[in-house]
Amino acid sequence: MIELRELTKRYGDKTAVHDLTLTVEPGKITGFLGPNGAGKSTTMRMILGLDRPTSGTALIDGRPYAAFPHPLREVGALLDAKALHPGRSARAHLVALARSNGIPTARVDEALETVGLAAVARRRAGTFSLGMGQRLGIAGALLGDPRVLLFDEPVNGLDPDGVLWVRRLMRTLAAEGRTVFVSSHLMSEMELTADRLVVIGKGRLIADAPVAEVIARSSRNAVRLRSPRADLLPPHLPDADIRRTGPDTLTISGVPIERLGMLCHELGVPVLELSPQAASLEEAYMELTGGSVEYGVRGKADAR
Numbered sequence: 001m002i003e004l005r006e007l008t009k010r011y012g013d014k015t016a017v018h019d020l021t022l023t024v025e026p027g028k029i030t031g032f033l034g035p036n037g038a039g040k041s042t043t044m045r046m047i048l049g050l051d052r053p054t055s056g057t058a059l060i061d062g063r064p065y066a067a068f069p070h071p072l073r074e075v076g077a078l079l080d081a082k083a084l085h086p087g088r089s090a091r092a093h094l095v096a097l098a099r100s101n102g103i104p105t106a107r108v109d110e111a112l113e114t115v116g117l118a119a120v121a122r123r124r125a126g127t128f129s130l131g132m133g134q135r136l137g138i139a140g141a142l143l144g145d146p147r148v149l150l151f152d153e154p155v156n157g158l159d160p161d162g163v164l165w166v167r168r169l170m171r172t173l174a175a176e177g178r179t180v181f182v183s184s185h186l187m188s189e190m191e192l193t194a195d196r197l198v199v200i201g202k203g204r205l206i207a208d209a210p211v212a213e214v215i216a217r218s219s220r221n222a223v224r225l226r227s228p229r230a231d232l233l234p235p236h237l238p239d240a241d242i243r244r245t246g247p248d249t250l251t252i253s254g255v256p257i258e259r260l261g262m263l264c265h266e267l268g269v270p271v272l273e274l275s276p277q278a279a280s281l282e283e284a285y286m287e288l289t290g291g292s293v294e295y296g297v298r299g300k301a302d303a304r
């Protein structure tokens with residue numbers, strides 16, 4: 001379990017992480033989602049004791065990272081896949097990690113096997129592709145068989161096979177009862193991977209809920225109504241967001257489907273179709289973070 005309490009990090013007058021309080025529970029994948037610059041990596045670095053919080057605390061199973069005598073046996077992390085000695089072989093890199101944490105070297109070969117690098121174990125890590133580097137980083141995270149795992153943007157640079165592999169691996173780790181905290185700026189990836197979502201923007205918590213709930217809360221959820229007399233409805237729905245999406249079709253948000261059904265009945269409007277149109281996580285996310293994108297233009301969800 002990871003517990004953050006009022007965690008804050010300022011760099012000069014810039015607040016990278018602002019007053020973050022949340023719990024990451026074992027046995028599930030918690031997606032840590034936010035646009036670039038939202039503060040995900042900074043938060044992870046603070047959890048791992050690589051950055052000192054300006055205020056607040058980050059605890060792993062009740063203790064700060066620095067309190068673990070053999071941290072790799074408690075917490076595994078992939079933060080930066082390039083953070084390794086390029087001249088060392090993959091195996092030598094892992095052996096060094098294992099030795100420094102009292103982990104038997106037999107685990108090195110198991111970890112290399114798990115991540116599919118056994119065949120290139122003796123190649124210099126500096127010659128690895130980004131994807132292979134990610135796999136080696138994941139091997140390092142798994143080395144100590146830790147209860148808690150952090151992955152910062154683990155699928156960056158992976159091909160579709162690699163993406164699928166990482167997703168399955170995280171599923172397995174969570175099913176084993178481990179705490180899996182994985183960051184991404186891609187909600188399409190998180191929609192497929194995570195059980196629960198923590199969304200941040202500009203360092204602040206925006207949402208902390210199961211994936212389905214984040215979607216359910218979106219105002220982009222709508223109902224499609226098809227009727228030759230659809231035009232009779234809008235005057236009775238002054239607060240709804242109504243779009244004409246076909247010659248006899250309206251897409252209506254902000255009104256429960258039950259109320260629309262009753263209204264059609266009361267008005268004598270023949271209904272050919274009345275169906276819920278769930279927002280995608282992408283839409284829900286754009287809505288949540290639209291105001292908190294630090295750089296670049298607003299998302300395409302605004303141009304609907």
Ligand SMILES: Nc1ncnc2c1ncn2[C@@H]1O[C@H](COP(=O)(O)OP(=O)(O)O)[C@@H](O)[C@H]1O
Nearest residue numbers: 011014016034035036037038039040041042043
């Ligand atoms: N060492 C640092 N010094 C100054 N600013 C930093 C430093 N690290 C991160 N930041 C700033 O903090 C904010 C959050 O960065 P980061 O945690 O890397 O975001 P994310 O991982 O969500 O993309 C950004 O505005 C970034 O520029």
Ligand SMILES: [Mg+2]
Nearest residue numbers: 040041042152
């Ligand atoms: Mg980052």
